[in-house]
Amino acid sequence: MTASRQRVLTASLILIGIVIVGFFGLRTLHALREFREHRPPPPFAPDSAQLETDVELIRDWMTIPYIARTYSLPVKKLYEALEIPRKGNDEKSLAQLNEQYFRQAPGTVIKIVKAVILANQPQRSPESDETPIAPVTVIPPQP
Secondary structure, three states: OOHHHHHHHHHHHHHHHHHHHHHHHHHHHHHHHHHHHOOOOOOOOOOOOOOOOOHHHOOOOOEHHHHHHHOOOOHHHHHHHHOOOOOOOOOOEHHHHHHHHOOOOOOHHHHHHHHHHHHOOOOOOOOOOOOOOOOOOOOOOOO
């Protein structure tokens, strides 16, 4: 093998190596960026006043067990409202469930889940975050 052929082969192999490193490096950066967007689930505290109540925060990447835990609802109630079996669906996102069971109606699963959560939330007055107090009934003394 001549010296010029050897240089061309070496340069070609180095160039191929740089392309491979660049390709997988960009894939790694993309995966890292996607990983950082996900947040851990909120701490589970059923008696806490810190439970989530805003249904507009529900996204199609969430799963039924995640939503049930976040909004303090039984998983069974959500599956019953959706009229789908729980077996094999705990790991599927709302988008995947919609694609599988409600293909003709996009967004149906999210609408049903939001409606169930709103129907099962305790009602609070918009002016105050305090727990409502029952009115006091005064009984007049008997003569």
